[in-house]
Structure formats: structure tokens, C-alpha cells
Amino acid sequence: xxxxxxxxxxxxxVVVAVSGAVLAGTGGGxxxxxxxxxxxxxxxxxxxxxxxxxxxxxxGVTPASLQARAMCDKGGAVEPDVGPGSNWICLVSWTxxxxxxxxxxxxxxxxxxxxxxxxxxxxxxxLVGFQTITDRRGREVTNPVYEFDGCFDPNxxxxxxxxxxxxxxxxxxTALLPDAERKVSLQLSCGTGSAGCQGTVSAAAGDxxxxxxxxxxxxxxxxxxxxPTPVPQRAQSVTFTVTTTVGVGPTSPxxxxxxxARP
Amino acid sequence: MTTGTLPAEAGTTVPAVAAxxxxxxxxxxxxxxxxxAQLRAKCLLIGAILxxxxxxxxxxxxxxxxxxxLFGRFATENGFAMALxxxxxxxxxxxxxxxxxxxxxxxxxxxxxxxxxxxxTRSTSRSTMFWAKTAVAIAFxxxxxxxxxxxxxxxxxxxxxxxxxxxLSGQTxxxxxxxxxxSASWAVMALPIVGFTCLALLFSVWSRSAAVGIAAPVVLGxxxxxxxxxxxxxxxRPFLLSTPFEAWHGLLAAPRFTGPLLDAVVTSAGWSVVxxxxxxxxxxxxDITGG
Amino acid sequence: xxxxxxxxxxxxAVDAVDVxxxxxDLVAVDHLSMRVAQGEIxxxxxxxxxxxxxxxxxxxxxxxxxSGSIRLFGRTWAEAGVDVLDxxxxxxxxPRFYPYLTGLQNLEALALLDGDDQRARxxxxxxxxxxxxxxxxxxxxxxxxxxxxxxxxxSLLREPRLLVLDEPANGLDPGGIRDMRALVKRLAGxxxxxxxxxxxxxxxxxxxxxxxxxxxxxxxxxGTLTDLRAMAPDPGHRLGTTDDAHARRIAREAYxxxxxxxxxxxxxxxxxxxxxxxxxxxxxxxxxIGLREFTPTETPLEALFFMLTDAGxxxxxxxx
Numbered sequence: 079x080x081x082x083x084x085x086x087x088x089x090x091x092v093v094v095a096v097s098g099a100v101l102a103g104t105g106g107g108x109x110x111x112x113x114x115x116x117x118x119x120x121x122x123x124x125x126x127x128x129x130x131x132x133x134x135x136x137x138g139v140t141p142a143s144l145q146a147r148a149m150c151d152k153g154g155a156v157e158p159d160v161g162p163g164s165n166w167i168c169l170v171s172w173t174x175x176x177x178x179x180x181x182x183x184x185x186x187x188x189x190x191x192x193x194x195x196x197x198x199x200x201x202x203x204x205l206v207g208f209q210t211i212t213d214r215r216g217r218e219v220t221n222p223v224y225e226f227d228g229c230f231d232p233n234x235x236x237x238x239x240x241x242x243x244x245x246x247x248x249x250x251x252t253a254l255l256p257d258a259e260r261k262v263s264l265q266l267s268c269g270t271g272s273a274g275c276q277g278t279v280s281a282a283a284g285d286x287x288x289x290x291x292x293x294x295x296x297x298x299x300x301x302x303x304x305x306p307t308p309v310p311q312r313a314q315s316v317t318f319t320v321t322t323t324v325g326v327g328p329t330s331p332x333x334x335x336x337x338x339a340r341p
Numbered sequence: 342m343t344t345g346t347l348p349a350e351a352g353t354t355v356p357a358v359a360a361x362x363x364x365x366x367x368x369x370x371x372x373x374x375x376x377x378a379q380l381r382a383k384c385l386l387i388g389a390i391l392x393x394x395x396x397x398x399x400x401x402x403x404x405x406x407x408x409x410x411l412f413g414r415f416a417t418e419n420g421f422a423m424a425l426x427x428x429x430x431x432x433x434x435x436x437x438x439x440x441x442x443x444x445x446x447x448x449x450x451x452x453x454x455x456x457x458x459x460x461x462t463r464s465t466s467r468s469t470m471f472w473a474k475t476a477v478a479i480a481f482x483x484x485x486x487x488x489x490x491x492x493x494x495x496x497x498x499x500x501x502x503x504x505x506x507x508x509l510s511g512q513t514x515x516x517x518x519x520x521x522x523x524s525a526s527w528a529v530m531a532l533p534i535v536g537f538t539c540l541a542l543l544f545s546v547w548s549r550s551a552a553v554g555i556a557a558p559v560v561l562g563x564x565x566x567x568x569x570x571x572x573x574x575x576x577x578r579p580f581l582l583s584t585p586f587e588a589w590h591g592l593l594a595a596p597r598f599t600g601p602l603l604d605a606v607v608t609s610a611g612w613s614v615v616x617x618x619x620x621x622x623x624x625x626x627x628d629i630t631g632g
Numbered sequence: 633x634x635x636x637x638x639x640x641x642x643x644x645a646v647d648a649v650d651v652x653x654x655x656x657d658l659v660a661v662d663h664l665s666m667r668v669a670q671g672e673i674x675x676x677x678x679x680x681x682x683x684x685x686x687x688x689x690x691x692x693x694x695x696x697x698x699s700g701s702i703r704l705f706g707r708t709w710a711e712a713g714v715d716v717l718d719x720x721x722x723x724x725x726x727p728r729f730y731p732y733l734t735g736l737q738n739l740e741a742l743a744l745l746d747g748d749d750q751r752a753r754x755x756x757x758x759x760x761x762x763x764x765x766x767x768x769x770x771x772x773x774x775x776x777x778x779x780x781x782x783x784x785x786x787s788l789l790r791e792p793r794l795l796v797l798d799e800p801a802n803g804l805d806p807g808g809i810r811d812m813r814a815l816v817k818r819l820a821g822x823x824x825x826x827x828x829x830x831x832x833x834x835x836x837x838x839x840x841x842x843x844x845x846x847x848x849x850x851x852x853x854x855g856t857l858t859d860l861r862a863m864a865p866d867p868g869h870r871l872g873t874t875d876d877a878h879a880r881r882i883a884r885e886a887y888x889x890x891x892x893x894x895x896x897x898x899x900x901x902x903x904x905x906x907x908x909x910x911x912x913x914x915x916x917x918x919x920x921i922g923l924r925e926f927t928p929t930e931t932p933l934e935a936l937f938f939m940l941t942d943a944g945x946x947x948x949x950x951x952x
Contacts, residue, residue, distance in 0.1 A: 093561070093565075129507075193572060193575050196590060225408075228594075229509040232600060233600040465714065
């Protein structure tokens with residue numbers, strides 16, 4: 079037993095020493111890059127989506143006709159877009175006459191990428207469907223695009239694709255909580271995208287304007303906007319109008335109820 | 342004791358050339374004779390045929406397929422996917438262990454039985470013994486791999502089916518092509534297996550212990566796999582002997598890519614050469630004091 | 633390369649010159665030189681740890697000497713590699729085989745390594761060592777003595793001209809020892825060159841012509857057995873009398889060349905030249921003292937052996 083432990087420890091020591099030398103010489107980069115993912119993911123997705131269209135009986139859908147494009151990002155604005163991880167997000171846009179794209183123009187895929195260049199991607203159920211779909215003959219079959227594995231060439235084309243998509247800005251507050259002075263704040267969340275979200279939000283309680291507050295949020299971050307004017311006593315709701323200069327915001331104003339004032 | 346004819350009278354001079362000169366072939370027959378008499382070799386080969394059948398049956402009957410391994414999600418519906426799933430399982434520790442059980446014992450068994458002094462005092466040199474043991478170890482590993490592959494592919498075909506396969510780039514692969522690609526994927530595993538065989542031979546010579554010769558390559562293989570999966574140090578991957586076990590991925594992609602395959606050839610060859618050289622030098626220089 | 637066949641004198645079977653082997657601070661073999669002519673029966677004697685086995689391992693190429701050369705039939709390992717062992721066979725320490733193979737399979741396997749399908753001879757050598765009938769049993773089930781005999785059989789399979797046996801009777805029961813010595817004697821008598829190592833003087837005494845006595849890696853004596861006998865001191869004789877005190881008085885008064893001491897195990901030990909002892913014993917009888925026992929405690933050569941090898945106390949001697 080002791081000999082076994084000594085052998086393994088010695089072997090590991092040799093391995094560690096050699097590894098250290100290799101890393102010192104080569105700098106420890108990665109073959110998992112944004113460009114490679116942006117080329118391989120939409121290509122595979124297009125083929126699988128065309129398979130799905132075949133199952134569903136949708137006509138006129140081929141991998142080429144979809145013209146799928148992707149923009150991939152790892153872990154928000156701060157983290158570099160290189161290396162394996164389960165926090166890769168790919169924004170994929172395609173053209174299918176049967177399924178229109180949302181206002182931002184893409185669907186969001188969550189991708190878990192491994193160091194060997196293989197990945198597992200999960201698609202947005204609103205656009206691609208759930209785990210199972212009903213084919214044109216009425217049978218329940220596995221949805222090929224809901225979740226799929228793929229591998230890309232670790233030595234593949236690494237030139238940037240230039241695909242950029244805007245971030246989606248969402249209002250995440252569902253109920254207003256005025257503070258002691260009856261001022262309200264609104265939480266915004268900026269999704270994955272190329273440039274983050276910028277713009278202004280105007281709030282009004284009935285006829286009373288509550289102010290216009292600008293925002294500048296990086297992708298995959300949230301922020302809280304505080305409106306300077308307090309909400310009038312008898313106001314029952316507040317309407318927020320979002321104007322985005324960078325990014326895609328809600329297309330219509332958001333109205334949130336105000337809880338009744340305590341007697 | 343009875344009388345019998347005793348050796349001839351001592352000559353007065355040395356004969357010019359000895360009548361017999363045993364070569365590598367004789368040593369190969371020697372090692373093969375020994376291996377065939379050992380139960381473990383037979384058990385391993387029989388296991389290589391039977392175990393995949395059991396695995397295919399068990400996985401096929403699972404309600405939820407194993408999604409964490411490539412092709413696992415199709416394994417219950419597609420025989421080719423099943424064969425590739427089993428391949429993925431096997432490369433984790435089964436293949437290194439399969440070869441290490443014989444190769445890790447090749448040299449250490451002589452130390453265990455004390456027979457170095459018996460075999461090295463015949464007419465066969467240390468080099469010839471070394472190469473014979475190496476050749477038999479590698480041949481065994483390749484035979485075991487072939488049996489494992491054939492059994493897996495055949496039982497997957499028969500039990501799960503031979504439907505068209507969805508490849509790693511979403512492409513649909515027809516059954517005939519799929520069979521070729523799956524067979525090629527299994528065949529490519531010969532490269533890292535030869536590497537691990539040589540590694541096990543090195544441990545066998547160096548440690549003189551069969552336990553170390555068998556376990557150390559497997560442990561080292563697992564450690565290398567873990568290291569290879571880490572981010573940030575991926576320039577190490579081409580140097581790890583566990584990386585060639587994934588070289589088959591490119592065969593199932595469209596377009597097919599062969600970079601990792603070529604890397605696998607270089608990596609496996611490199612490890613094999615280094616390990617065999619070290620093992621050879623250790624054996625040649627060793628003083629046989631035991632036995 | 634080899635000796636010129638036109639030269640008269642045949643090449644020595646073994647020619648070791650100044651062979652040394654060190655393990656760290658321990659000198660296992662210290663500048664040993666030795667020549668064994670063809671047809672000779674040669675003995676290497678020494679207590680355990682004297683370096684006999686180390687030297688034999690170097691002869692077989694199992695160990696590399698630090699300095700010096702060993703020639704077998706005129707060839708060194710450096711020149712000829714494993715060809716040096718042509719016509720050479722034997723074993724070092726107790727012979728080892730593959731326990732999971734039968735005796736017959738072991739011999740067949742070793743025959744492969746000799747480069748010949750010596751199948752025909754296998755039955756013959758098994759007969760010589762009296763293992764016929766047991767060859768299909770696994771070696772794992774063999775007794776110690778059977779394995780020794782299988783080792784001799786494996787050696788004979790090579791049709792050797794030089795047979796090197798390392799303590800062939802070691803570990804055997806008295807019957808096995810007797811049989812093994814008889815076998816070695818017969819082999820020696822057939823014209824083979826035999827190099828025998830042992831730590832029992834009487835074994836070597838029976839069959840060897842020449843002997844090297846080793847002590848802590850170095851040569852303590854080198855020469856023929858006749859020379860050795862000439863050097864031998866008078867051995868002590870155990871004396872059992874009916875009147876020990878009287879016997880001692882007679883020795884003190886009338887036989888200055890005879891030393892009579894009490895033996896710790898009881899009785900007396902008398903040491904002196906054979907002639908004086910005979911006269912002394914005759915005198916004891918004449919004086920009316922009864923003689924119960926008069927046996928040598930060790931052979932003259934054994935005595936010399938212990939002297940040369942510094943084997944120390946009686947306890948150590950018993951172990952050797």
C-alpha cells in the first residue's frame with residue numbers, strides 16, 4: 079500500500095512538474111472561443127430545427143432558409159468570452175415564416191461548454207417548444223431542438239463573426255413599495271447583448287408626472303431607478319414609459335398598482 | 342535416482358557457432374504460453390464480450406437516458422448512439438484498466454515469482470525479453486479492444502436498433518455511414534490504449550509490484566481527465582494521455598474535423614516512446630538480486 | 633574472438649579476474665580472481681554473506697560487476713551478450729518457476745527461451761532427477777526438494793558444459809541432501825565442469841578438486857583440496873570416560889602435546905595430533921579408565937574452514 083502511494087505521488091509530482099513547464103511556456107489559453115461557438119451553434123441548430131419542421135409538417139424550412147446567426151457571450155460584460163463554462167449565453171436569430179421572432183429579433187440559448195469543445199445547448203421554449211412535441215401524425219416525440227449536444231473543431235475558424243444583437247431591457251418590479259416619503263423605485267434588468275441598455279424612464283401617476291430618470295446598465299446586470307417626486311395620496315397606479323436609446327425595451331408602457339395608503 | 346544419459350563430455354574448445362539462436366519469435370511464444378495459462382487473461386477477454394451486452398440491456402431499459410454523456414440522450418432509441426455512449430463510459434477508466442491488468446503485471450510478475458533469474462539465464466537476452474513482453478501486452482490490449490468494440494456495436498445494433506443517427510453538428514447520418522463511423526471511433530481508441538499499455542509497462546518494471554502496475558495507470562488516467570477538463574490550463578490538453586480518448590468526436594461532426602485525431606497520434610506515440618525507453622533502460626541496468 | 637583451435641591448452645571454463653561489487657559501503661565481492669579449467673569440479677565455500685551468491689549472479693549476468701572481468705569459455709558479457717551463456721547452466725539460490733504452470737510446462741517454456749524445441753530431452757532430464765510422474769502437477773504444489781530437482785532438470789536441458797550450482801542441497805531434508813549429493817557426484821563424474829558453492833565443508837570435500845574459500849567478499853584460500861587438508865589443524869575429539877579427573881591428570885603429566893578440556897555439554901574434549909591422541913587413549917585404557925566415546929567434533933577441514941572464515945562461536949558454527 080505504501081509503495082502504491084509513493085508511486086502515485088511520485089508520478090503526480092512528475093506530471094505536475096512537466097505541466098508547469100508547459101504552461102509557463104504556452105500561457106494556458108483555451109480553444110473554446112466566442113467565434114467558434116458562434117459558427118457551430120447556429121449551424122447545428124438550423125439542421126435540428128429543420129428536422130423539427132419536418133416532424134411538425136411545416137413546409138419550406140431548410141437549414142439554409144433559416145439563415146441562423148448567433149452572438150455568444152460568457153458571463154456578462156466583465157468576464158472574457160473565452161474558456162469552458164456553464165454560463166455561456168448565445169442569442170440566435172433565424173427566419174421561419176411559421177414562427178415569428180420576438181421584438182428583439184432573437185431567442186436566448188443557454189449553453190454549457192466543456193474544455194474539449196463539446197457543448198450542451200438549451201433553447202427558449204417560447205420559440206422552439208418544450209421537451210416533447212406532437213408530430214403531424216399525433217405522436218408525442220422528443221423535440222430535437224429543445225436541448226442538444228454538439229462539438230466544434232477546437233482548431234476551427236477563430237475570426238470574429240461580427241454578429242451583434244442588442245440587449246433586452248425588462249422591468250422586473252411587479253409591485254410598487256413606496257418609501258416613507260411615498261417615493262417609488264423601479265427595478266430594471268438588462269439582458270445579454272452587445273452594448274447593454276441606455277435610455278430614460280418617465281413615470282406618471284395619473285396626471286401627475288413623477289419624473290424622468292435616465293439609466294445606463296451593462297448587459298446581465300440590474301439597476302434600481304428612484305423617482306424624485308412622491309406619489310400623490312389618492313393615486314392607485316403608476317405608469318412607466320421606457321425609452322431606450324441602446325437596447326430593446328418594453329414596447330408599451332408598464333402600469334403597476336400602488337398599495338393603498340395606511341390610515 | 343535412476344540413471345539416464347548425462348550430458349556429453351566437455352569439449353576442449355568452444356564451438357565456432359552455437360547451433361541454436363532463439364529470436365523474438367521464441368520469446369513471444371514463451372510469453373503467450375504464460376499468458377494463456379493465466380485465468381485473468383481469459384476472464385478479461387470473456388468479460389470484454391459479455392459485459393457490453395449487459396450494459397446495453399441495462400441502459401436500454403432505463404426510463405430516462407443518461408444525458409450527461411455524448412449521445413446518451415439518444416441511446417435508448419438509437420443503436421449507434423448506444424455504442425458511442427458505451428465508448429464514452431469505457432474511456433473513463435475501463436480501457437486503461439483493461440490493458441493495465443495484463444501490462445501492469447508483465448514485468449512485476451517475474452519479480453513476484455522470483456523468476457527473473459530463471460528466464461535471464463537461458464539463451465534469450467534482456468532486450469528480447471523486454472520486446473516480447475511489450476509486444477504481447479500491446480497485442481492483448483488490441484484484442485481486448487476489438488472484442489469490446491465488436492460486442493458493443495453488435496449488441497447495440499441488435500438490441501436497440503440501427504436507425505439513422507443525429508451527429509454532433511445536427512446532421513442526419515444514414516445507418517451504413519453511422520456503422521462505419523462508430524466502428525472507426527472505437528478503432529481510434531487503439532492509440533491511447535497503446536499509450537496506456539506502455540505506461541503500465543513502465544510502472545510494472547519500475548515498481549516491481551503488480552498492484553502498482555495495475556492501479557497507477559488508472560489513477561493517473563483519471564487525474565489527467567480531471568486536469569483536462571479544467572479551464573485556463575487547456576494548453577496542457579495535447580500533452581495529456583486522456584485527451585486522445587476524445588479524438589473520435591471529429592468523426593461524428595459535419596464537416597468532419599481531424600485535428601484532434603492527428604494530435605492523438607502524436608500524443609500517444611510520444612507517451613509510448615518515452616515510457617518504453619525509460620522501461621527498457623531500467624530493465625537493462627537492473628541488478629537482479631532477488632528471487 | 634574465441635581461442636584459436638590450433639592452440640593446445642583448452643580455454644578455461646571460468647576465468648574471473650579482479651571482480652569487485654560494492655553496495656554503498658558494503659563490499660560484497662572484493663577483488664576476486666578465480667579460474668576453473670574445463671572438466672574440473674570446483675567448489676566455492678564461505679559462510680552466509682561471504683559473497684558467493686553475488687559472485688555467481690555476476691557470472692550469470694544477473695548483476696553487473698563494478699570492476700574486473702568474468703570470462704566464460706573465453707567470452708565476456710560485454711563482448712558476446714547472452715551468447716556467453718552457451719553451454720552454461722545452473723541456478724542461483726533456490727530455483728524459481730512459475731507456480732501456475734506444471735513442471736512440464738515450465739520446462740517447455742524454458743526450452744523455448746533456449747531456442748530449441750528440446751521436447752525430446754525433457755522426458756530424459758525429468759528421469760535423471762527422478763521427477764517422472766510428477767511433471768504434470770503444478771509447481772505450486774511441489775515440495776522444496778522437488779523444486780530443487782526441477783532446477784537441476786532445467787539446467788540439464790541446456791546440455792551444459794559448465795554446471796553452476798548454488799548450494800544445491802540447501803534446505804533439503806537429510807534424504808534429499810543425500811540424493812542431491814549423489815546426483816551432483818554423478819554429474820561431476822560424467823566429464824562436466826561443475827562449479828559448486830556451499831557453506832558445508834563436507835559437501836565440497838566429497839566431490840571437489842579445487843576450492844576457493846571466501847570470507848566477507850575476499851578470497852581466504854585458493855587451491856586444491858589436498859593443499860587444504862595439509863593446512864588443516866588437528867580437530868578436537870570428544871572424550872567420554874569413566875573417570876574424567878584421572879584422564880585429565882594423565883594428559884597433564886604425560887602428554888604435553890595433548891590438551892584435555894572439559895566440554896560445556898558434559899565430558900571432555902581432547903585436542904592433539906592423531907598419533908599423540910592414539911597413544912594417549914591407549915594409555916587411558918591401560919590405566920583402567922573406561923572409554924565410552926571418542927569421536928571427532930568436526931572434520932579437520934571443517935576446523936580449517938571455520939578458522940579461515942572466522943566463523944566465531946559455536947552457535948554461529950551450528951547455523952553454518
